[in-house]
Amino acid sequence: MGRLGLSSPPTAWELIIQWIQGLPPPLVLKTAVIQAWQGAIYLIWQERNRRFHDGLTVPPTRILNSLIALLRIKALALTASGRALGDKLLPFWSGE
Secondary structure (H helix, E strand, C coil): CHHHCCCCCCCCHHHHHHHHHCCCCCHHHHHHHHHHHHHHHHHHHHHHHHHHHHCCCCCHHHHHHHHHHHHHHHHHHHHHCCCHHHHHHHHHHHCC
């Protein structure tokens, strides 16, 4: 969560949900955390399926890089569609 300037989130599912709901403003920070959370769940499930069905494993760093790329693409798509939120999210995922 270093890119977002947040301390380590909790590890229990229920506590994570409460932690996300309790994030303080600005809205862009909460949106970035929710998008990262959703993307992480998706990529972890994808990795689970890859291991289960194909017998292949991807290193955690590659999964993290895929997550950041996915979030960057989402921010660019929001920007391209004229949503101001995209411009606000892009610095989180571009390292700017």
